[in-house]
Amino acid sequence: MQVIEILSEGLKRKIKVIVPAEEMGIKLTERIAHARNHVKLNGFRLGKVPIEHLRKVYGQSFMLEVIDGILHEMPYSILAERGERSATQLKISLNEDNEDEDDSHAEQVFSGKADFVFFLNYEVFPEIIIKDLASIEIIREVVEVDEKEVDEQVERAISSIRTYTSTNNPATSGDRVTIEYIGKIDGELVKDSGNSGMQLVLGSGMSSIPNFEEQLIGCRVDDTIQIMVTFPERYEPSYLACKEAIFEINVKEVATPNELEISNDNDTARKLGLESLAHLRNVIRLQIENQYDSIIRQKIKRQIFDALEKDYLFDVPEQLLEMEFNNIWNHVHSDIQNTDRTFQETEEALQNHRDIYRTLAVRRVRLGLILTRIGEEAGITVSNGELNRASEAIQPPFPHSSMSKEKSMFGRPEAVPHLYAPIFEEFEEKVVDYLLRRISVIDRKISPAML
Known part of the structure; x- marks a missing residue:
């Protein structure tokens, strides 16, 4: 041969x-x-x-x-x-x-x-020689749970089992309103904005749109009203962010809350599937801690990834780059097609941003290769059981409430094209944990509001 x-x-x-x-x-x-x-x-x-x-x-x-x-x-x-x-x-x-x-x-x-x-x-894979990891320095934010936030979350949990009584009186803060609505931007119907039977407790912050609940105060059953709102900057779908919209609302019901006393025998907590009020508070405190930890973890990873990208400059395989770029590009196109904007209206804008998306693709591929190399040197592997556990959904914090439910193949070279989309993959997390034991980490206490 x-x-x-x-x-x-x-x-x-x-x-x-x-x-x-x-x-x-x-x-x-x-x-x-x-x-x-x-x-x-x-x-x-x-x-x-x-x-x-x-x-x-x-x-x-x-x-x-x-x-x-x-x-x-x-x-x-x-x-x-x-x-x-x-x-x-x-x-x-x-x-x-x-x-x-x-x-x-x-x-x-x-x-x-x-x-x-x-x-x-x-x-071929580019040659990557791992440098001294101790030279990487990051800041890890440390946040203590605010008991006031725990109190607010406990009240929200309790309100999920609160009963209401219909009334003909004007709606006030704390009342539950049931509405039908459609949203319009510049006279055009917002896609998927129609909703029948939506319930909001006024003043609870259930609506993610600022000043939405406040404008419902004073409405009565069978009223038809219009309200004007501005979608927040960080809103999904993102094409609605910062847009002004008019909502046409039919009020189907106004209901006042019935008294709900927190009894000494912890009946209220048991209705939520928990043993006691203390147990409820502990569960909520843990949930808040997990939310803080998730945000902090993302900030840590961003710092680590930025440092790695800065330290390692090398050409990436063109085929991997094209696969990742096409994945991003197709996702963007899909988002456009799922909105009220036509593809033609945004094609020019998309073409102007091709370089931005390609830069993102290069970053994802390069980081994937760097993490792969670090993981190989560290002997990091992921078992099938760990992959399966990572894909399981998190269970609701309160078993009997109506609250909704809130990978990586780095070890296999042929799987590299699929590494970058899911951020919380087992291998990636293991490599990050490995790095945290070897880089310089400075803890800095901050308030929850600064997180």
């Missing part, structure tokens, strides 16, 4: 592999000899069919199996001998220009009269 390097440019490689006809004949003979003990033909006892007769009857079929075995096994052994790893799936072709092979040549290969030739196209 001959292995000839045709191209070695940056991370790109092109290899020509020649398997001599003689070697192909040997492999074919071995395959026929193996099959001899299993092939039964009329006129011959099992295992007694002459090899040459088998070659005549099944030669081409067996040669096809030989070729299939070569194409499945030999490329990876060739890369191993060269000390290389393909960053993506190998591209295998039977001629240099990826054109269909000449039928006459194929016939000669099958008959054992010509060498079997194929080509490998691939990109």
